[in-house]
Amino acid sequence: MQITCPFCGSSHYRSKTIDWRLNSILICCNCELGFDERHREVDYENELTLPLDEKTLAKYYRFAQRSTGMLNAALESTARDQQMPFNILEIGPGYGFMSELLTKKIEVKNYYHLELNQMLAKRLERQGKTVIRSLDAIDRVDMVILGHVLEHIGDAKALLDNLISSKLAPGGYLILFQTNHAGFIPRYLPMLWYGWQVVQHHYHFTPRVFEKYCHVNQQASIVSVNMYSLDLEASFSIKGLVKIFLKVVNLIIPENHYDAFIIILQKAVR
Ligand SMILES: [Zn+2]
Structure with missing residues (x-):
């Protein structure tokens, strides 16, 4: 059977080796989506052994602080004249740090947390947050946030289509951290890149994937793309030394070659 890109349908792709075990992915020559045909079965709902130790939570909190800061800066330049307060939906909020930080910065009417993991959902509820288990539980919102979530979803394109057509209000924003x-x-030192995570990630993105997506979808357009480098916390180990090396690489390369980005799509007003 012919393999086609799950996002744009193109049958032109190349293969890229990504790690020491010679795992490879396909990269679409049209939209740049990275994908493969592996079967994945990660049970996010019932994974009940997620880390809750102080050190790990502090690390996630620092990561959320950094992400929220970047999101605020991006929003200030794009959504400044939008009417507040917002209704926000975050998909895969995990420990809920971003909602905690974001609601301190902007006026929010309702902040819905769609969290499939039972343990994390209960934890969010105990903190008094509004948790939903399905998209059907809510009407349209002004902003949908997915922070490093889309790559975990098998039918990611169907989810994007659904969010834009049925869950975003006209003029609403879809915010993706990828x-x-x-x-x-990832391009020149792929063996050292933390971001592949092939056991969990169905897809690997670049901003171009979303440019092509919006071009075909026609219901949303890109209003901003901000590049950043993945968080690389160093430690005294071989892994830590590799991270220090990558940090130095990140410091000297131009920003457009960074290995992560926030992209904001806006749904058409009509
Ligand atoms: Zn494609």
Whole structure:
């Protein structure tokens, strides 16, 4: 059977080796989506052994602080004249740090957390947050946030189509935090890149995937793309040394070669 790109349908692709075990992915020559035909079965709902130790949570909190700061800056330049307060939906909020930080910065009417993991959903509820288990539970919102979530979803394109057509209000924003496989490190030092995570990630993105997507979808357009480098916390180990090396690489390469990005899509007003 002929393999086609799950996002744009093109049958032109190349193969790229990504790690020491010679795992490879396909990269679409039309939209740049990275994908493969592996069967994945990660049970996100029932995974009940997620880390809750202080050190790990502090690390996630720092990551959320950084992400929220970047999101705020991006929103200030794109959504400044939007009417507040917003209704926000975050898909895969995990520990809920981003909603905690974001609601301190902007006026939010309702902040819905769509969290499939039972343990995390219960934890969010105990913190008094509004948790939903399905998209059907809510009407349209002004902003949908997916922070490093889309690559975990098998039918990611169907989810994007659904969010834009049925869940976003006209003029609403879809905010995606993604890794960028066209960045310097994944492109030239792929064996050292943390971002592949092939057991969990169905897809690997670049901003171009979304440019092509919007071009075909016609219901939304890109209003901003901000590049950044993946968080690389160093430690005294071989892994830590590799991270320090990658950090130095990140410092000297131009910003457009960074290995992650935030992209904001806006739904057409009509
Ligand atoms: Zn494609």
